[in-house]
Amino acid sequence: MIALLRLLLASFLAASLGFASGTYFGTYRARLKCDTERSAATLAGYQTEFTRAEQQLNRNQEAGHAVEIKRQKIHSTFQMLEREASNDAPHAVDLCVLPAERLQRWRAANAGGAVAHTTTGEFDPGAADPATTGQR
Incomplete structure (x- = not known):
């Protein structure tokens, strides 16, 4: 057992x-x-x-x-x-700008008087008034 x-x-x-x-x-x-x-x-x-x-x-x-x-x-x-x-090429408007010296002569010419050349002091017939010179 x-x-x-x-x-x-x-x-x-x-x-x-x-x-x-x-x-x-x-x-x-x-x-x-x-x-x-x-x-x-x-x-x-x-x-x-x-x-x-x-x-x-x-x-x-x-x-x-x-x-x-x-x-x-x-x-x-x-x-x-x-x-x-x-x-x-430059634009056409750019071509219409005048240098300072030519602009001064153009203004003087349109004012009715002749302008002496600014650098040489000589008379510039191209700057005279077209009405006084007979040009158109």
Whole structure:
């Protein structure tokens, strides 16, 4: 009977030890599996965010590139206009401006008197009044 009790006690201890070790290793493996799945889900979330951020950066880069191209086009257009303006003949209105000396003689001629040349002091018949000289 004692042998039976020892056998029963030994089998109970073996079953308890087996159950405890099974529970320990089962929860350990389940925890490892959950940690692995959690890590994989976190990594997938990071990958999604990285992809989204990369797409946004690409869109911003394309927009910046388009703005830079437009700025260069505007700059080249203004340079071309400046070159064309410097090569153009003077406008007809610009040709009507008299230098200061000729303007003074013209005013004096229209005032009715003859004007002496300002630099030489000589009489300038071209500056006389056309009405007094008989010219039209």
